[in-house]
Amino acid sequence: MDQAAPGDDSVVPFIELLRIEELDENLFRGRCHAGAPMRAFGGQVAAQALTAAGRTIDEGRLVHSLHGYFLRPGDPQRPIVYQVDRVRDGLSYATRRVTAVQRGEVIFTLSASFKRxxxxxxxxxxxxxxxGPEDLPDPFLAWERADPEDYAKSAGFRALDMRFLPADxxxxxxxxxxxxxxxxWLRTGTPLPDDDPLLQVCALTYLSDLTLASTAALHLQPHRFGRRAPNRLLLASLDHAMWFHRPFRADEWLLFAQRSPSASDGRGLAHGEFYNREGVLVASAVQETLVREMRTGR
Known part of the structure; x- marks a missing residue:
């Protein structure tokens, strides 16, 4: 399936999910849509925080790694303020620390490193x-048929394309x-600008948070491919790290190969690798997720 045209009213242009407003030097503001009910989507919070960090970096340096901690659930009804600390500007490397704040409380922190x-x-x-993705069904169509009302509420945020590979x-x-x-297989649902490599990385940061949590909880899920975790599971990202190895485009198909080597103590660990269509490894991600099985009668 081709990407949606930018003028398609049913799809939000992906770049809008990364948009932030500059309030002052090192100070930015953005808004994030819900992931879980009444909780801002963590991938978007991280992507906007990285966008804020990148706005303070000299041209010629590209982000090569990020490490983030989700401290409190964000409120999708309120703006998020991103405060950037210019930790270091060396000859080759530069480091930024970003603090995301709502109602005077820190909800997320990010450290990002850039280099020439x-x-x-x-x-x-x-x-x-x-x-390849062309040989796989579009899960959004199945989700729409399964729950048209619920799908309609979130269809405006279908700014991405996904294709799940069956186990066999x-x-x-x-x-x-x-x-x-x-x-x-993942990609943004609308094209991204050709002249801004930071947006490609920030877009992939958003995409990387879509399925790692469900990978960490696969041992508890009755089925592997679903829009959200079953009601009996509570999943929440605890921390998230990424490394960007080689140039890529997030608006072209990327294979996200994910595995979960451990789950214990109410936590699950998942790591993944992003490959482009030519088989080039372009990025890696690791996430620890809160994984709790909701029990009744307690």
Whole structure:
């Protein structure tokens, strides 16, 4: 399926999800839509925080890593203020710390590192030879048929494309005991500007938070592919880290290969790798998720 045209009223242009307003030097403000009911979507909070950090960086430095902690649930009905601390500007590397605040309370913190590009030898893990996104069904169509009313409430935020790979798809690597896995093709639903590499990275930061939590909870879910966790599960991102290895476009299909090597103590760990259509490893992500099974009669 082709990407939605920017003028399609049913789709929010993805760039709008990253938009923030500059209030003063090192001070920005944005708004985030809900992920879970009445909770701002963490991927959007992280993406906007990274956008704020990038606005304070000299041209020529690109973000190569980020580390974030989700401290309180954000309110999607209220704006979020992003305060940027210019920690360091070295010859090659620069570091920024961002604090996201609502109602005078910190809801999220981010540390991001930027660097100038340099030449060096490289290597990478080989991408598994799985089917491309064109061969897979659009899950949004199934979700709309399953719950049209609920889908209509959030259809305005369908600013992205997803394709889930079934566990028995050709080329899927065998699942190791105790390590559930989930493979998803992702991209933004509308094109991004050609002249702003920061937006590509911020968009991927948003996309990276869509399915890692469900990967960490696969051992508790009765089915693998769903729009949200079953009602008996409580999932919430605790922290999130990313490393950006090579240039990419987030508005072109990227394979997100995810695995969860551990779950215990009410927490699940998931890590994932992003590959482009040519099999180039462009980014990695790791997330720890709150995973609680809601019990009745207690």
């Amino acid at each position: 590009a340099e030449e060096s030898d490289g290597r990478q893990r080989t991408m598994p030879p799985v089917p 798809a050709p080329g899927m690597p065998p699942e190791q005991p105790g390590v559930p896995q989930q493979f998803v």
